[in-house]
Amino acid sequence: MSSSAATSSTGSIAVSVWRGDARHGNFQLFQVPQQPSQTILDVVTWIQRHADPGLSYRFACRVGMCGSCAMMVNGIPRWTCRTHVNKVLRDNRLTIEPLRNMPIIKDLACDMSEFFDKWKQARGQFEGSSTRDQQVAALSPGLPRRRIADAATECINCGICYAACDVVSWNRDYLGPAALNRAWSLQNDERDCAGEQRLRAVAGDAGCHQCHAQQGCATYCPNELNPTASIAGLKRMVSQAWFNKGLACHPGKKCGLGKRHA
Amino acid sequence: MLEMRLYLAQRISAAILAPLVLMHLGLMVYAIQGGLDAGEILARTRGSLFWGSSYALFVIAVAVHASIGLRKILHEWLGWRGALLHGFSWLCLAGLLFAGLRAVAAVVLP
Ligand code: SF4
Ligand code: SF4
Ligand code: FES
Numbered sequence: 136m137s138s139s140a141a142t143s144s145t146g147s148i149a150v151s152v153w154r155g156d157a158r159h160g161n162f163q164l165f166q167v168p169q170q171p172s173q174t175i176l177d178v179v180t181w182i183q184r185h186a187d188p189g190l191s192y193r194f195a196c197r198v199g200m201c202g203s204c205a206m207m208v209n210g211i212p213r214w215t216c217r218t219h220v221n222k223v224l225r226d227n228r229l230t231i232e233p234l235r236n237m238p239i240i241k242d243l244a245c246d247m248s249e250f251f252d253k254w255k256q257a258r259g260q261f262e263g264s265s266t267r268d269q270q271v272a273a274l275s276p277g278l279p280r281r282r283i284a285d286a287a288t289e290c291i292n293c294g295i296c297y298a299a300c301d302v303v304s305w306n307r308d309y310l311g312p313a314a315l316n317r318a319w320s321l322q323n324d325e326r327d328c329a330g331e332q333r334l335r336a337v338a339g340d341a342g343c344h345q346c347h348a349q350q351g352c353a354t355y356c357p358n359e360l361n362p363t364a365s366i367a368g369l370k371r372m373v374s375q376a377w378f379n380k381g382l383a384c385h386p387g388k389k390c391g392l393g394k395r396h397a
Numbered sequence: 398m399l400e401m402r403l404y405l406a407q408r409i410s411a412a413i414l415a416p417l418v419l420m421h422l423g424l425m426v427y428a429i430q431g432g433l434d435a436g437e438i439l440a441r442t443r444g445s446l447f448w449g450s451s452y453a454l455f456v457i458a459v460a461v462h463a464s465i466g467l468r469k470i471l472h473e474w475l476g477w478r479g480a481l482l483h484g485f486s487w488l489c490l491a492g493l494l495f496a497g498l499r500a501v502a503a504v505v506l507p
Contacts, residue, residue, distance in 0.1 A: 305473040344404040373401060 148224065150178055152190065153232040157239050162230070163187075175208050175215035175223070179231065179243065192243035199357065202293035206243050207232040212298040214357040235298040250294050250313070257314035258336045261321060262329035272326045284323035287316050287365045289358050296352030296362050308341035312352035312362035315343050319365035322372060334369075334376055343369040403465050410462040417455045442504045449505035456497030464489040 146169050151162040165182050176194055183190040194204040199217040206215050208223055209230050223229070237245040265272065274281055296312040297303055303311050318337050321327045337343050343366045352362040428438060442448045468486040471477040477485070 302473070338398055338401045340398070340400040342400070344400045370404070374405060377401065377405070 148178065148220065149228045150182065151228070151230045152179070152182065152243070153239075154190075154242050155239065156241050160239070169220065173220045175206070175213065175218045175220060175229070175231065176204050178220060178229065179206075179215065190243070191241040200291060202291035205234050205293040205295045205298070207235055207298065212295040212355050214293055214295065217357065234294055236300065236303045237294065237298070245294075247294055250297050250311070251292070253310045253314040254292075254317060256336060257310045257318040257342070258329055258333040259314055259317040259321070260329075261324065261327055263326055264328040265326070274325060278325070280323045280325060283368070284320045287320035287323075287360060287362075290316060290320075290360060291358060293357065295355050295357060296360075299351040299355045301349070301351060302345050302347060306341070306345060309345045310337065310341055310343075312346075312366065315346070315369060316360060316362040316365040319368050322369070334373060337369050338373040338377075343373065346370075403468070406461055407465045410458040410465075413454065413458040414462060417451065417458065420451070421455065439504060443507050445505060449501060452501045452505070453498060456494065456501055460490050460493035460497060463493060 147166045148169050150165045150167050152165060153160055154163045155161060165186050167178050167181050167186075170177065176197065179190070179192050180194075183192070192204075192206070194216060195201040197204075197216045199214055202214070204215045205212060207213075207230075208215065208218060209225060211223075212234060213223070215231075220229070231243065233239050233243050233245040237247060237250060240246050276282075276285065290313060292313065294313065296316075300309075300312055302309050315337060318333055322330055322333060346363070346366045348363050348367065350361075350363045353360070353364070356362065433441075464486050467489055468482060471485065472482055
């Protein structure tokens with residue numbers, strides 16, 4: 136039902152959808168019937184099923200858990216499976232684009248490789264030191280550091296914060312809010328033993344000091360995480376380590392967290 | 398870890414600037430309200446170690462703070478990098494230090 140008229144009849148929404156790849160593209164207009172409790176993902180799915188089977192987009196869980204369905208909706212990054220049309224509709228129109236700050240593969244699907252590569256660069260992997268023969272570490276959820284780690288832990292890797300961050304758009308090397316938020320969560324995990332290396336990774340020239348703290352990430356994170364606060368925590372941790380002469384040290388010496396690692 | 402050092406230098410210079418700016422503003426209000434003329438002001442500042450060192454510190458903090466801030470803007474908004482960015486930052490620092498310390502010398506040296 137691709138239409139050339141921008142007018143919207145009662146009961147239908149005028150939806151402009153980005154069509155194209157990394158080099159060429161344009162908006163294409165569709166008239167989509169409005170339904171009760173309709174989400175943006177429902178709109179996109181309707182277009183693919185009823186108007187143009189060639190439309191590419193990404194989703195999996197449809198319940199806000201997998202983080203794969205994020206797109207720009209009327210210029211704002213959102214998780215489309217949990218965004219109701221009636222909350223974001225303006226003059227009966229919607230504009231749907233692929234996430235900002237990532238290369239477009241086709242239509243609404245962007246290439247998230249750099250987003251995940253930066254998780255690795257920020258040492259976003261948990262690194263434990265105990266083996267399966269040792270007892271499982273008992274961690275009380277009430278411990279102060281555990282509370283800090285918990286506050287940052289519910290990330291679904293949706294890339295919304297990354298799309299919202301202006302510093303990412305200015306500096307392509309910047310690790311970005313999600314990777315740094317993950318690093319902060321691990322820095323506060325008692326069981327993790329890579330604190331010193333991770334601190335060096337996030338203190339690099341593309342790391343936490345690039346953040347301007349305007350909270351674009353925290354404003355749009357669908358899980359209401361606050362990467363800005365996590366990044367501020369990393370900056371404090373790096374500064375403390377640097378003043379304690381821990382950061383420039385080599386493996387084997389004490390790091391800023393007061394740990395000694397091989 | 399240049400960026401981390403610049404970040405720390407900018408925060409430390411800001412912490413130094415905060416009380417000095419207040420001092421400077423208070424001083425201007427006092428001088429004007431008290432009706433001090435240029436001669437009277439110079440009579441108080443010439444040869445004064447206190448005013449000389451306070452304002453020299455002020456100038457150094459401004460030069461560090463402003464050149465790091467400008468560097469950031471040029472990098473992010475105009476995409477400057479490498480030698481151009483470093484060169485401009487150093488030039489900016491040197492220019493502000495020269496102009497500022499010259500002004501301090503003019504009111505402090507006998
Ligand atoms: S607070 Fe920092 S990480 Fe978050 S959007 Fe702003 S610059 Fe990016
Ligand atoms: S921090 Fe929030 S916005 Fe960013 S990837 Fe995780 S869940 Fe998505
Ligand atoms: S489809 Fe899984 S979070 Fe939206």
